[in-house]
Amino acid sequence: MQKIVYSREVKWAAVKDKLSGEMTNKEIMEKHGIKNRAQIADWMNWYKNNEFYRFDQPIGKQYSYGFRNDFKNEQERQDHQLSQLIMENEILKKYIEIKRGLEKKK
Structure with missing residues (x-):
């Protein structure tokens, strides 16, 4: 099974839609082609924790413990x-x- 990679634009658009409160998770998923609701929750957690650098991380390159790139x-x-x-x-x-x-x- 191949992992799906979402662009930074899709991630930010999903967060923006969620913050507006005008769309449900299902509507956001349909609009942006997101396959899993948990993905939106992850992006929201990044946003709430001010981990903005994570929106630009390539898949498999999660920076941990002092190895951030920002x-x-x-x-x-x-x-x-x-x-x-x-x-x-x-x-x-x-x-x-x-x-x-x-x-x-x-």
Whole structure:
């Protein structure tokens, strides 16, 4: 089964139609030739989460964890990666603290 690739124009048009509230999912699907209702929900989630770069992603190229392509320059990408690593480090420290607290209670 071959995956269907929708253009960025179709994705944005579907989101715009959904936001207007004048069309149902079925009408949007018929108008734009979309095969699955879940696809519209995914695009709406991208829109609501300000993940606009995802509308331009080719199929199979989902950018994950610090490998987005919407950075203006290398410094911005590095700053983002640094903030992600700092957050990850804080989470791991908290996990270790909780684990030690639970071990002491035993």
